[in-house]
């Protein structure tokens with residue numbers, strides 16, 4: 363028997379620099395002094411959510427679908443990356459159940475934006491806000507020019523979901 367659940371995990375990091383945007387989970391962090399150096403919009407939260415979705419079904423990583431050598435993806439909105447990863451998962455008969463994200467960033471404090479970021483990620487995945495956990499950590503000054511993100515996602519086979527033929 364194949365289990366109707368799979369776990370996915372993603373990890374990402376971007377260097378921080380003045381004069382760049384900082385976007386996390388689809389939310390513009392307007393008061394950030396430093397932003398992400400990236401080929402896309404540098405949204406390190408959405409990158410790990412997409413990688414976690416893909417890794418749960420062993421579908422590779424976002425670089426395989428959106429190479430950072432392709433001019434067409436320069437400055438792209440990372441919501442497109444999550445939409446693609448979600449579609450690949452759904453096409454195979456799976457859905458995300460819940461997501462846990464950790465953001466390691468020294469400044470600025472993101473606590474006041476936790477609910478907005480959770481809502482934004484949840485909306486992209488068609489999940490209730492309460493199914494997206496968002497944690498913030500500092501690097502304790504060890505990596506002030508760096509944003510690091512990690513995410514896990516639980517995937518369930520649609521035919522095992524409550525009310526869709528499962529218990």
Ligand SMILES: Nc1ccn([C@@H]2O[C@H](COP(=O)(O)O)[C@@H](O)[C@H]2O)c(=O)n1
Pocket residue numbers: 466467468469470471472473474497498499500501502
């Ligand atoms: N960018 C950040 C980083 C952390 N927080 C919050 O600060 C608290 C302490 O973080 P430590 O890394 O020192 O454990 C914790 O409650 C984080 O939620 C934040 O808001 N923004």
Ligand SMILES: C[C@@]1(CO)OP(=O)(O)OP(=O)(O)OC[C@H]1O
Pocket residue numbers: 374375399400401402403404405409424425426428429430435436437438
């Ligand atoms: C998103 C992509 C593509 O624009 O580029 P970046 O924004 O640099 O992000 P990264 O997480 O390094 O890798 C995935 C890339 O292919």
